[in-house]
Amino acid sequence: MPHFIDKPPFVIPSLFAMSILLITPAFFLILRAHFRQRISLASLVAILFIALPDLLHGGNRFTQFGYRHTLDFMPFMLILVASGIYKQIDILAKILIILSILVNLWGVIMISGLGIWTM
DSSP: OOEEOSSTTSEEOOSSOOOHHHHOGGGGGGGGOOTTSHHHHHHHHHHHHHHHHHHHOOOOOSOOSSOGGGGGTHHHHHHHHHHHTSSOOOHHHHHHHHHHHHHHHHHHIIIIISOGGGO
């Protein structure tokens, strides 16, 4: 979770890591994926096999925005997101995608604009 402070900007990212679902809320669209399709099932299996060693890894060794080990299996997560919005991008999908963009913009501003990593 991010840290809440008493002075502006009031909310700063954790220097250790933050939840991938908090950083990219669009990944909730994975819950709507069509798991009867081969590519969705294959992506899910790939995520599980790749994520298992990553999640058992003990340390991050550097400050980060989000959880950098998810980059190993994120392409497969994006396939599942695409499967979840395959037929139509409804209002929920649009909200989650826009929210993901805004959260990552917040991260960029905190890192580069306000120098939050040096606090």
